Amino acid sequence: MGQFDSKPDAIFAEPLSKVSDFVFDQRVVEVFPDMINRSVPGYQSILQGIGQLTQRFAQADSVLYDLGCSLGAATLAMRQGAKDLAGVSIVAVDNSAAMVERCRLHLDGYRSEIPVHVECADIRAIEMANASVITMNFTLQFVPPEQRQDVLQRIYDALNPGGVLLLAEKFRSADPTMDAVLVDLHHEFKRANGYSELEISQKRAAIENVMRIDTLEAHHERLREIGFAHSQVWFQCYNFAALLAVK
Template sequence: MTGTDSIYATEQQIKDFSFDENVVEVFPDMIQRSVPGYATIVSTMGKLAGQYAQSNSNLYDLGCSLGAVTLSMRRNIEKQNCEIIAVDNSKAMVERCQLHLKGFKSDVPVNVVLGDITELELKNASVVALNFTLQFIPQEQREDVLKRIFNSLKPGGVLLLSEKIKGENELTDNLLIDLHHDFKRHNGYSELEISQKRTAIENVMRPNTLSTHLERLNTIGFSQTQVWYQCFNFCSLVAIK
């Protein structure tokens, strides 16, 4: 069972956001009430993984949290001899992810790893998922992470990337932020919760503009990049090697 997200419901001294035990306990509620279309994003990433998975290859879920994308990918893989490698740097998330996976039987093996994806060796990949993960990596390390992903991908392999994005200028960025905050109000978050969560996360999550993402992926060498979902300042795309 998971609880209702009330982490920021009372006035408090705000610390930088982290994926600790408190967040793990309420994460499903937090993500559903905070990210528009999250269920659609997760299910579609699984379908894309099934479409692009290649036999005798690895599929990575980098920043796997509780394993939603891992489970979605595993449900859709039909190719032979595939393994999913799910990685997160939060011990609490990894332990809960392992418990979740035990509840679902599948012929596709999953290896859940506690580790830092900025140092992880990637190899023989046909699909790599970064579901709202890159935004938590320091700006100066993002291109290196994406290059290592690109180099690990087999020809025809894909990166499935979901990110919170900035608007292209101050006016459009504020518009997207206002729409997102209204979404959170509609889902029961108070003004205090919205304000305190924003303060907690502003030093640990630094989003890029969509144009920055597209230019970077093109520079790295991906042959095709397509946005397949966007709602407010949340975006998902597929990049094909």
């Protein structure tokens, strides 16, 4: 599940005179499966969990949303998890036209009775309703911090009672000493997956202005303020975590 063909990620392998802000463009699309599996510890386990949690929380005659769907790996997991439910449809949204185009091709390669609508749009502007499962798989961290509460409030309002938000994020520890340990462990993970020091350094410089990460405490507090009665980390590896929040 989520295993798509991919070119090796070598975007940051050569020295760059200027490291520009990270963009989900066609170059990234071509290497994205390799990039995310070598960069995000536990990614395949998170996808498997999304399928399991969808099976548990998806409701008949409701809509499932994958916000920031990239190439559709989480969408496929949700579709598999909801395969036995009647009247379910999925809306997958991403603001990268290159990602959306490739996502449609990937989804067309897997037969399913569940219809999926893939939309190129800003998740901050889409209309949502009658939702039982909403997934944000490493998406909220790219939303400007001052707009995150509003995005999550709109998600909460769209969820049916008993619906669930599945939120996976890179995070920072509130304890600087522990944060340094987690960062080092993540870099060791990337080295073990073949990334050089140059690649790690240049990727970090490219992404630091576009990905602002929160603490887990901040995530839980924000979810409580919005109205979620329950939130829990269900998976963590180093400074990457997946949470579920139930309405």
